[in-house]
Amino acid sequence: MSIQLRFVLTYISIVFVFIILLFLSGFLIFFSITGDADFVRKLYSHSYEYKLLTPEEENAFLDLKLLSEKKPEQLLWPETVKKYEFENIDIVIQKNTEVVYASESIKGENLRKYLPKHQKSKGNHSYQQDMLRIGKQYFTYINLDFPFSNQEKGSIYVLRKISPYVGIINRIFPFLIFLLLILVIVIIGFLNYLVSRSIIKPIRELKEAAEKIKQGDLHFEISANSKDEIGELTQA
Known part of the structure; x- marks a missing residue:
C-alpha cells in the first residue's frame, strides 16, 4: 500500500470515527432531554415534535x-x-x-x-x-x-x-461530552502514530545506512519490510 493511499485511508477513518461520535453525542443529548430512545424513528417519519410536556x-x-x-x-x-x-x-x-x-x-x-x-x-x-x-x-x-x-x-x-438510564445520563452528561472529545483526540493521535511510525522507522534505518556508506562501510544489508515508496527506496 502506498504512503499516499495510507494517508488518504487514515484521514477517511478519522472523519468516519468523528461522524460516529458526533451522532452518538447527539443521541445522548436528545435522549437526556426527551427520555425517548425511539426519537430517531419518529424524527425520520416527520411525526416527532419535541415538547417539554407530552x-x-x-x-x-x-x-x-x-x-x-x-x-x-x-x-x-x-x-x-x-x-x-x-x-x-x-x-x-x-x-x-x-x-x-x-x-x-x-x-x-x-x-x-x-x-x-x-x-x-x-x-x-x-x-x-x-x-x-x-x-x-x-x-x-x-x-x-x-x-x-x-x-x-x-x-x-x-x-x-x-427509562432509568435517562437519570444516569442526565447527571453524567457533561462528563460524557468531555470523554467523547478526549476519545476523538486519542483516536486521531493513535492513528497518526501508526502511520508516522510506518514511515519514520524505515527512514531512520535509511539514514543509518547512509551514514555507514559515508564512512566507507559497505558490508551491511538492510531489508525492505514494506512494498510502498519507502520500501522501494530501501530495496534500491
Whole structure:
C-alpha cells in the first residue's frame, strides 16, 4: 500500500470515527432531554415534535391547575382526580405533608420521602419541572403548589415514567461530552502514530545506512519490510 493511499485511508477513518461520535453525542443529548430512545424513528417519519410536556401531561396538568384555582377542595376526592389520569401518566395530590391521592402504580411507595418540598411563592400558585426517582423508577414531573380554601398548602404532581438510564445520563452528561472529545483526540493521535511510525522507522534505518556508506562501510544489508515508496527506496 502506498504512503499516499495510507494517508488518504487514515484521514477517511478519522472523519468516519468523528461522524460516529458526533451522532452518538447527539443521541445522548436528545435522549437526556426527551427520555425517548425511539426519537430517531419518529424524527425520520416527520411525526416527532419535541415538547417539554407530552399532550397527556399537558392536558392533565392544565385540567388539575384549573381545578386548583376554581374548586381546590375537589382535589381531595379520589374519584375526581382519577378521571384526569392518562396512560403512562401518574398523579399525586399532597395536602401539607400528607399524600391524599396517588396513582396505583406508585401508591405503595413512601412518596413523602421522594417528592420535593412545597415551594414558597409571592403569588398563590407556583410550579416547577424536573426529574425525580421514586423507588427504582425514574420520572419527569411538573409540579404545581397552590393554597386550599383554608390556606393550607396543596401540591399537584403530574409524573411520566422514563427509562432509568435517562437519570444516569442526565447527571453524567457533561462528563460524557468531555470523554467523547478526549476519545476523538486519542483516536486521531493513535492513528497518526501508526502511520508516522510506518514511515519514520524505515527512514531512520535509511539514514543509518547512509551514514555507514559515508564512512566507507559497505558490508551491511538492510531489508525492505514494506512494498510502498519507502520500501522501494530501501530495496534500491
